[in-house]
Amino acid sequence: MRRLIFENCHILEQPVVGDDRGKLVAVEGQRSVPFDIARVYYIFGTEPGAERGVHAHRDLHQWATCVSGSCVLTVDNGRERHEVTLDSPEKGLHIRPMIWRKMRNFSEGAVLLVLASAAYDQADYIRNYGTFLSLTGGGAAK
């Protein structure tokens, strides 16, 4: 199921396969997420009060889910800003290119799993919010 956060930004819920042994979610590129999966990384051991992200990507698609614990992801397209709580391995946020993101409020033991459409590339990052706004044509998001 897709739930719209704003244009270009959706929560994608994944089907859960469950039986009396427990649960399993399989995520497949071009099927359960709308891009080929080129890279997987996960963030864990986050220090209390830490903020991560605080950038946008030019071309990268990502799908992020907390497979354990929770965190709050703020997404901003230059015009609108929303907070999404990731607190279930059954749902994740599809973050398209040109979305400014910040992650915070990691619970103890949180593990944020991210599937990405391309290999790690520093040149794809936009780290200056003013540059991001000039590229999106937005004013500061409310």
Ligand code: T46
């Ligand atoms: C994003 C959010 C959600 C690598 O060597 N390879 C990688 O694939 C990644 C993602 C990071 N790194 C290195 C680069 C830095 O030395 O790991 C270190 C921490 O990376 P960064 O400060 O970029 O981590 P976050 O949590 O601020 O951002 C990450 C992703 O970089 C970013 O693409 O959208 O998670």
